[in-house]
Amino acid sequence: MAEAVFMPRLGQSVESCIITRWEKKKGEIVAEGDVLFCYETDKASFDEIAKVSGILLEIFYEEGDEVPVLANVALIGKAGETVDAFRSSASTSAIAELSPSAETSNSGSLLVAEQNVVNVETPSDSKIRISPRARCMAQANGISLQGLQGSGPNGRIIVRDVESVGLNIPKVEPFVPVSTKPVQAVSVPAFDPISSNDDYVESPLSNMRKLIAKGMHASLQNSAQLTHHTSADARKLLELRAFYKVRAEKGEIPNITLNDLVCYATVRALEKMPAINSHFLGDRTKTFKKVHLGIAVDTDRGLMVPVIRNADDLNLKALATQTKAMAENCRKGNVDPELLRSENASFTISNLGAYGIEIFTPVINLPQSGILGVNTITYRPADIGNGIIAFIPVIGLSLTYDHRALDGAPASAFLKEIRNQIENLSNDLV
């Protein structure tokens, strides 16, 4: 019976490896201990040693192929042994892991295909030990499972772990009896009746408020976020804004705001430096090839962050139009809730410039890796050339990023790129 050679699993976080070089060829005799092939993860390179002697009957992946861990890479056996049984399983699992959509065209059973698709989509969740109730609770409250610390048996995430994120309770040890009713103290202040006297009015939280509270708190508690501040020369920005305003008043183009221009510039920066256009998922990051831009919108009901999908495909006009429509939908309350999920945006912009804010530290919408705060325009002395120092308008930029996802230097470089984009906006965008 031929022996299959599997791509080894090097720790929980590694899902696939790249074969960098085959040391043996198909049909070659191998001895136990020979190096079969070299492969690498994102971190290091390794040699795979033959565990049995025999003939290398078949090679299922070539150099440069990305191979799911535990996939059947090759076969060692005796001359003439059949390899077909091994081939199919190897290729099926490769398809399932790497391109779920291809599965439907395969003759394999639909059920298996679907299962594989699910596995592909939620590999991280399936590794998390979490009780069904805690999982449902986290989902219902929009709490990311990533970064939740399990305090249950065997490190299982249990309800109290989710509650402690969502309900502002000290983690892991919420059950110290405080008075005769400690458990009640734990449970939801939201159900308290309204009470008031001369000094104060107590109001229950709206659901919206609760969601924001949970999300913001979870973000600060479960990430390593910090903010860098800079400012960009806003002369070009203001020039364009004035120009577009005139044209908009004539009805030639839609209204294009300063915010639209900053968003446009940021999208260009994200295209150039995508590391921060990403989600941090505990054991890995998900870097987006497209820009799904979350834009913070203030509404009567509270903060909403709708997402403009594929913002990198939009020209300035389209971006402005969509942003306006989206903000209006939010204020009217008829925005598609799917577009409000932080999982659906790859990066967020929050603009407080209109309020005269000069510096702030925006809070990341997890699992995103960063958020750009846009501040008001102030005037600052600058060398405008020829040794002349003059006051020029500058726009403040505050980038909060998750230090778990990226380091200070690339974050700073990204912020610099935004500044660069803002200062060098093209004249013929519209």
Place this chain on the structure above:
Amino acid sequence: MPKSQFIDPTDARKKSEIHFGSIPVNQYSKTLKEEKKIYSKDDFLRIFRDMFLIREFETMLNLIKTAGEYQGIPYNHPGPAHLSMGQEAAAVGMAYTLSVDDYIFGSHRSHGEILAKGLSAIHQLGEKALMDIMEVHFDGETLQVVENGFKGDTKELATDFLLYGTLAEIFARKTGFNKGLGGSMHAFFTPFGVYPNNAIVGGSGDISVGAALFKKVNSKPGIVVANIGDASMACGPVWEGISFATMDQFRTLWEDPFKGGLPIIFNFMNNQYGMGGQTRGETMGYDMLARVGAGVNPEMMHAERVDGYNPLAVIDAFRRKKKIIEEKKGPVLLDTLTYRFTGHSPSDASSYRSREEIDAWEKQDSLLAYPADLIRSGIATKEEIEAIKMVVVESIVKALKKAIDDSVSPRMDLLAYPETIGNMIFSDGSVDKMEDRTPDALMTMEENPRVQQLKKKERFGLDKDGKPHSKLKTYQLKDALFEAIIDRFYKDPTLVAYGEENRDWGGAFAVYRGLTEALPYHRLFNSPIAEGAIVGTAIGYGMAGGRVIAEIMYCDFLGRCGDEVFNQLPKWQAMSGNIIKMPVVIRVSVGSKYGAQHSQDWTSLVAHIPGLKIAFPATPYDAKGLMNTALQGTDPVIFFESQRIYDVAELFHEGGVPEGYYEIPFGEPDIKRKGDYITILSIGATLYRALEAADILKEKYGLSAEVIDARSLVPFNYDLVIESVKKTGRIVLTSDANSRGSFLKEMAHTISELAFDDLDAAPIVVGSRNWIVPAYELENFYFPQAGWIIDAIDQKIVPLKGHISGTDFGDESIKQRNKKGV
């Protein structure tokens, strides 16, 4: 142990001898000429007709089984057919003298007895009575098939009905006598006095005694005949049934008119083989079966061996034995010698006996000898005999054609009505009394000393300051049981209670204290220590139409009545096609302090068996309400009690235990304490340890536990538990049963299934260890304790700050223990 009977040591120690009388063996010697004085020509021919009908019926079955066709009619019958070809004279002789009121019980080989007794009843019943019986049976569903295309008189119609109903039953047709749910080995038809046949060897040995008890206690006409095989003489239930039936007290202690022996004949259809084992000479030591009667009582059970190859000899014996029964000198043991030509079943090649032996018996076949005698004596002609045969064959062909025709004899449509059988498992009746007459009692209920005493008791456990009343002044769980039971004794005249130490002692746990004064012997008596017979007779008593409470003292003794509890009690309602009701309550008590064989909680064993209702109250209020429900119902109930809590007071039901009658429906669990962080579901006495655990959780960890008392196991409505788990997300289940295979595991699984997304951890079972129960001093290491519940929560559900576990519920321990099988 009645005080009225003095055991005199001088007398008991006196030197003497036991003398046995003689037991007749095949003493019948009358000639046909002599018998002509008793039998008319019609009688003689009817005996032949009945014998031949049985022979032809079984010949047909044998051909269907072995050749796949009879008279050119093909059919495949995959089910059983244990044939009695050769035994027809014994069957017809047995049934000939029996009246319609006489009941027969049978074995797996009883087609012949069913037909013989049915034909005998048809002969005796008037036309109107016959029509009524046939029209009432399943609203005429069976009759309709028979009537279609029928020509002839009512008796012939009834004969066709008997043949068809039996055959359709054997072929599992909906139109069969028991809707096809009994089949070949269990078919019966009570209106003709044919009571259940039994596929368990000796199964009828104690059940039939219960039917005889019913006749005696309720002054019903008729006797009972237990037709069982020779090999069943070795079986426990048969010995126990005989022991029960021959108790001295029937003659010494029971009052007139109930005084005297039980009206039952143990008729051993002795075909000399038990499957392939030869009883005489190989597997038994009695030499002749009738000898056994000599050891049972001074009357030697009026035992006799009868030549079962001569129908007239059998009739003669039954006529004489019936008279003994009528004189209240029963019971009787008959050893009816016979022989079967076919194997145990059609697949039996008879390798255990020689062809020569079979040939020798076939030469003496009663189907040859008896008609030859009739012809030789000038009673009948050859033509008359042949004419009878032709009519019989025609009837059987007709019955067969109808019974195998799917359009007139369909099977149950379980595709369209998948719950049909499920709906037949319980009868779910609510009946105050099984018969309407004044119950026999020695005083009014109000005069009863215990009833009067209970009037003075505190019916709630705590006074208005929340302090417990003194034990002596408090109404306890055993009082609650007593109240429900005595109430039913004064409602239902058929109710009887018996078991070990039920009478003068008042039950080993004092539940019946006060009943002895109130009830005559025939309603409350001590049984032999024979749990098989205690339960088996209760089954027969219920089957025959009475209500009964049988008590087997310790739960552990369920093992002693395994067949009765597992195979008989739960099955007969459904196997009868719901004709039979089974208002039988079996009281069992879970012990403690008495070690490995007197302390086990076996709720799980009985809950596993379909067809039993299981209750286990833990509070006086629940005990009375559930016992009332058990005694109002028509289903078999295994009623669990716990010796740990017979003396508990009511602590939950506001206002205490009501004095009046009330019922608590089976299947409804009860919240004994409200809470919202974790649910604890308990069965039986562990309720109090669950409450203790809830106190610890509250005081030490600030967690509120909701404590639910299951109260019953089967049926069980999960709504309340699921609602609680949806709220708390966590559940621990606890009972005194050892945890492997415990009913708690079933509940835990069902809860996981029904509330999976609401669970913060898998439901955790805290049961006893899978050990022997150790001595009282070590019991705390065996039975679940409040601390175990806390430990389980800490280790499996939510780690508790600062808690140090005393018991190990870790995954590794679970695996190791399972690996070791403990």
